[in-house]
Amino acid sequence: MVEEIGTTTDGDIIINVGPQHPATHGVLHLVITINGETIKKVEPHLGFIHRSIEKMCESLSYRQFIYVTSRMDYLSSHINNHACALCVEKGLQIEVPSRAQVIRVLMDELTRIASHELWWGAMAMDLGAFTPFFHAFRERESINDIMEETCGARLTMNYMVPGGVMQDIHPNFQTRVKNFITLYKSKVGEYNELVTGNIIFQNRMKGIGYLSSEDAISFGCTGPTARGSGVSCDTRKLYPYEIYNQLQFDEILETGCDSFARYMVRVREMNQSIRIIEQLIDNIPEGDFQAKTKAVLKLPKGEFYQRVETARGEFGVYIVSEGGTTPYRIKFRSPGFSNLSALDHIARGSKLGDLVAMMGTLDLVIPDIDR
């Protein structure tokens, strides 16, 4: 079928996008069959950053394996760690102190904003506008500074531990988060000025990358990708964990099913995260930040599953325990993998330039896909 010079028998050209390509945000390899500018097929090739994290986790204890999950979806590392901690707590039936729960939720939502900020900048960069990227990083950096102060790291924090959080929040935490909220609210209007309202951007996004609700479900899409197609799938609402069922926030649904809908879901989700943070930041209860746990954790024999909502969609941790100190088998359900599978479907028939925009709206993080 494929000739040596990289054309099909139909005369279509086969182009390798990636693994080293400015548009793929990582080492994703896409084999694209194109006819002129029109895409006929997109074949993602995975495995360039496969580190066998699931296998590694089998030899690590229940405290140790959590740090590895920061390296999967590095943009929502807090939320990944949170899922693992929750799953272990579920197995051990640990009651997490309410202070720890609030801190965890605050961190999750800050992470979600930081992740969406980066996505927003990278999205605009995919479309050729470089300036928004730096503007998004201004807000993201202030979140990173908050994280650095409380958790000791900017990206891979390893802050969530079974039973609570590793350290109490820094005394400055509340003031800095409030400053961030002020900063964010003063700058979020610029996002609309620079990108959302821009006529070129709207024409690049509207009506392309159509993913119907049925397709979104059958491809297993979750998170903003599916919510852009009108599929209600927010784990925080449907399977509430921690204190999410006591909080006031909306699940963002858009019915456009196109790239612009997915874009708008993420932009509006940031405001909802701000809303959650505003509810909690002044109401952090006093108490312990960590429950008393045994030095060596041993999950009872059985299977445990916990799902959380990361910035990209539903992240699941599935632990099979044989009763020992290390898991027998761990499976991570990463949102990026399922979302990527829809790429071929939505990209067919569109132009090469739009492929990049569609990849942007799926918000792919390659280490999350490969693990």
Add this chain to the structure above:
Amino acid sequence: MSNNSNYKDSSKASPSGGGLEGASSYLKDIFNGLKSLVIGLRRTFYYFTHHKEIITQQYPDNRETMNLPERFKGEVVMLHDENNEHACTGCTACELACPNATIKIITKFDITPEGKKKKAIDKFVYHLELCTMCNLCIVACPTDAIKMAQTFEHSVFNRADLTKVLNKPGSKIREGVE
């Protein structure tokens, strides 16, 4: 500038209108498109002229003034007091807590003045090249002998330089730490 970047919307609108109505929607699209572009241009011009908004940190120049938060996880260090004494009993809790085998504790037996044999650390070997700064060893330490330092410029020319012995030569365990 480009008063004319609407392509799809007008083609959608024109069949319904046609004639004068179509022409007015054509012009309206052009006007709205132009407006959105001017808004964007205004925003970038604001930043072009307002240099106080610049957020760049000139990193190697601001080494003196740069303050990393005290919790920043740079590398594991062992705390020594002025008598060259540390608090490490050599219990290997950190070694067990480490997911990457970063820490290796080599113990020896000291002879106490009473003539009893006592376990003490000979070498606290720390492989910085394997460390992921997960903080688990610090949490595991029962005597708070080790902590995270705020250094982060770890580049060396030789990989072997990253393997460090944390207890200073001639140091011994502080009195009363068990």
Add this chain to the structure above:
Amino acid sequence: MLSFSTISKSIDSWLRATFSDTWTMVIEMLIAGICVISLFAILGLILVLMERKVSAWMQIRLGPNRVGPKGMFQSLADTIKLLVKEGLTPDGADKFLFNLAPILAIIVAMLLMAPIAFAKDFQLWNMNIGVLYVSAVSSMMVISILMAGWASNNKYSLMGAMRSGAQIVSYELSAGLSILVVVVLSGSLNLNEIIQSQADGWWIFKGHIPVIIAFIIFIIAVTAETNRAPFDLAEAESELTAGFHTEYSGMKFALFFLAEYVNVFIVCAIGATLFFGGWMPFHIGNWQGFNHVMDFIPSSIWFFGKTFFLIFLIMWFRWTFPRLRIDQLLNLEWKYLLPISMFNLLLVTAIAILGWYF
């Protein structure tokens, strides 16, 4: 007063007194060639630095500030780096065309320098069809891009070249039509005469709204013609890695890079000449006093000031807007720019016949 025209005249008279006519001609050509080449180098250095600073400030960054005072020698350092880099020719490439393409790009840019009036009476070649010459030669730019894209034997390059071909050929039309607006008003194809016709006010002010529309269309079309964002589809970084110059490295890449910036300069110089009066100072009708004050500013400063203002405009666009898609790009030209500029030309013709301009 010391100006470019007096310098050039004194050199000319000295040469004529010393040598025969033929030798004068040869030496003057050599001097002109050296001037153009050094202008190239200086322009490249200045424009690259300017672009980096403009982009940095718009992106709330500092921009280059390490090499030399305020980073002034940054582009010089970049040039040295590019000079010492290996100029790689891919194995499967058509070696002759591959190496010819960047040279052709730079030759086209050089040819375009000829009719531009940099200051009063300071012009390499005052030809009577200057505007036509510029539009004719500038369309040769696409040949070098197509050549580079085809000869690279790289699919990204080929796609970039194809895009560039479609784009430049389309946008030539509206650029040409908006240039014609000024030609109709001034009644001449000679760039010098066009400048002289603006002695009592620039066309952008004299020509009512139609000239402003023509100017807007011109600036869009030349942004597209020089492959600058938001029309940088030929090198669309996030789609085609680097488009037609994906395979180029070292000095061969630098020539393309230089040609791009010099082209930006040239189209802005043409734009300044046609719409803003070139080196002509800012004059208002017959306000003699005001016009005399304006005349004290040297004409070269007027010319470069206007040109760099237009260059800034193009850079401003680049660092604000997202890129268009290829079909949208062509739609924009054929459905919007071309009809508007044709209608505009009709309007201007009517205005010119009826003498409604100032």
